[in-house]
Amino acid sequence: MTEQPDQRAAPIKIPIWSSWPSRILALWLAFSMFSMMALIFVDVIGRYVFNSPVLGAYEVIQYLMASVIFSGVPIVTANRQHITVGVLDPVLGDRSRWALELLGLVFSFVVVAFIAYRLWLQGESLRQVDYITLVLKIPLAPVAYYASTLCAVTAGILVVMVGQHISKGWSH
Secondary structure (H helix, E strand, O other): OOOOOOOOOOOOOOOOOOOHHHHHHHHHHHHHHHHHHHHHHHHHHHHHOOOOOOOOHHHHHHHHHHHHHHHHHHHHHHOOOOOOOOOOOOOOOHHHHHHHHHHHHHHHHHHHHHHHHHHHHHHHHHHHOOOEOOOOOOEOHHHHHHHHHHHHHHHHHHHHHHHHHHHHOOOO
C-alpha cells in the first residue's frame, strides 16, 4: 500500500494574523494553561496534604478553562490544525474534494458565527442579572463576551479561508 501525500491546504496567509495578534493570543493561551496547571497543583497539595484547599480554585479554573478553549480556536483554525477524516478522499475526484472542502468551510463559518452570536446574547443575559460566581463573586458576563469575540474572530478567519479557497479554484 502506498502512502498518499498530505493534500491538506496550507495555513491561511493573513499578514497581520501571522504576526503579533497570533503571538499575543498564543502567549495568553500558554499563560492560562500554565496558571490552570499551577492552581490545580497547589489546590491538590493544599487539599490532601494540608487539608486546606485554595479558596475559589474551582471558579478560577473554570475561567481559565474557558480562556484556554476559546483562545485556541482561532489559532487552530488559522493553522488548519483541526482533526479531519479523509475516508472519502481516495474515491473523490479533484472537483469533489474541492467542493467538499468549500462546503466544510462554509458550514464551519455558519456554526461558529451562530455560536458567537448566541454567546454574546448569553453575555448580555448574564450582565443584565449581574450573575456572579458563588465564592469569589466574579461576574460571568465577561467570559461569555470573551468567548463570543474569539468565535467572531474565528468566523472572520473562516471567511478569509473561504475566499482563498474559491480564488484558488478547483483546478489546483
